[in-house]
Amino acid sequence: MKVLDPRSILEDGVLEVRGDGKAGGGLVLAFQSLASLFSSLPNTHVQEWPFFSSARRGANIRSFLRVSAKPIDVGCEVTRPVLTLLMDEAAARSADFAEGVPHGGTYVINTRRTPEECAKHFHLSGRVLTVPGDDIGTKHLKHPIGNVSAYVAMTEAIGGLPMDEVVGIFLAQLKKRRIPEALIERNRDAMNATKVSIQSGIFDEARAGDHASTRFEGYGDLPIGAQTRLRLAQNNKTSSYARSGFRLVFADPANACTGCSHCIVNCPEGIITWEPDAERGVRVTGAEVNTFCKLCGECIEICPEKLFTEGKYEEVWDDTHAEEVTK
Numbered sequence: 001m002k003v004l005d006p007r008s009i010l011e012d013g014v015l016e017v018r019g020d021g022k023a024g025g026g027l028v029l030a031f032q033s034l035a036s037l038f039s040s041l042p043n044t045h046v047q048e049w050p051f052f053s054s055a056r057r058g059a060n061i062r063s064f065l066r067v068s069a070k071p072i073d074v075g076c077e078v079t080r081p082v083l084t085l086l087m088d089e090a091a092a093r094s095a096d097f098a099e100g101v102p103h104g105g106t107y108v109i110n111t112r113r114t115p116e117e118c119a120k121h122f123h124l125s126g127r128v129l130t131v132p133g134d135d136i137g138t139k140h141l142k143h144p145i146g147n148v149s150a151y152v153a154m155t156e157a158i159g160g161l162p163m164d165e166v167v168g169i170f171l172a173q174l175k176k177r178r179i180p181e182a183l184i185e186r187n188r189d190a191m192n193a194t195k196v197s198i199q200s201g202i203f204d205e206a207r208a209g210d211h212a213s214t215r216f217e218g219y220g221d222l223p224i225g226a227q228t229r230l231r232l233a234q235n236n237k238t239s240s241y242a243r244s245g246f247r248l249v250f251a252d253p254a255n256a257c258t259g260c261s262h263c264i265v266n267c268p269e270g271i272i273t274w275e276p277d278a279e280r281g282v283r284v285t286g287a288e289v290n291t292f293c294k295l296c297g298e299c300i301e302i303c304p305e306k307l308f309t310e311g312k313y314e315e316v317w318d319d320t321h322a323e324e325v326t327k
């Protein structure tokens with residue numbers, strides 16, 4: 001298998017990059033920083049934009065980037081990226097981050113898993129780079145956000161970009177956003193930690209028909225009430241929107257719920273569960289987290305008794321079928 005080198009493609013024509021993640025996860029900042037890095041180079045033309053849906057934090061989002069030594073005269077979405085980023089494993093449940101990537105393309109994945117595990121799980125053929133960005137974010141930024149690491153890993157995947165410029169451009173982006181100096185320094189530490197945490201390998205795990213580009217065939221005729229049908233469909237649970245690694249936890253061992261009902265009223269999805277209580281009116285028993293919880297955090301913020309918290313959650317991959325095929 002011939003591995004396509006993003007750096008040579010950039011030198012000869014247009015380098016096209018695409019990223020999938022979730023709103024609030026830092027995908028846009030990672031792409032903006034990469035765009036700024038290339039914009040700072042002489043004779044380099046850059047095009048970058050994100051694509052959002054109307055949903056809030058946690059919904060799937062996509063970013064696009066084109067870089068070339070010549071003026072770029074196309075403005076459509078990137079459908080055949082040579083380099084693609086998966087910022088959030090959970091985003092891959094709703095979108096094929098590898099769709100349209102040519103055989104031998106490069107995949108950057110923010111994950112604790114190894115390149116080999118990812119290549120097998122997602123059926124990837126080409127170069128796979130992984131980086132445990134959320135863990136690095138938790139350690140250095142006190143927040144499980146992988147944008148710093150994803151950005152550094154993408155520059156590593158492209159190659160030929162000096163580390164001091166890679167770091168300097170990202171930190172300048174943060175300064176523009178008026179981030180405090182101490183936090184900027186912690187971002188620098190996260191970048192340096194990323195450099196030594198990137199793993200990579202070359203694999204050939206895609207089978208015929210995997211990740212084929214689909215032709216856009218229009219939206220079709222949406223019947224009246226289609227939105228409601230979509231929202232209630234079992235395969236369109238907004239719980240898939242929640243960030244990777246977290247799920248809502250409700251715990252009330254001391255029976256402290258006062259029945260104030262703030263959580264019930266403020267949950268945008270109406271999924272707080274409760275039962276009648278003679279003394280308090282209602283007593284909250286939890287939330288249907290596997291239906292439509294998007295981990296917006298309203299209940300966490302609003303509960304005076306602090307009964308809702310964010311708990312750890314690990315994505316479970318069912319690779320039984322993949323193993324059968326690869327045996």
Ligand code: SF4
Pocket residue numbers: 248266267268269270271272287292293294295296297298299300
């Ligand atoms: S985080 Fe809380 S308020 Fe938000 S959707 Fe989930 S249960 Fe409702």
Ligand code: SF4
Pocket residue numbers: 256257258259260261262263264284302303304305306307
């Ligand atoms: S906000 Fe907290 S105390 Fe109030 S009803 Fe909900 S769980 Fe109970």
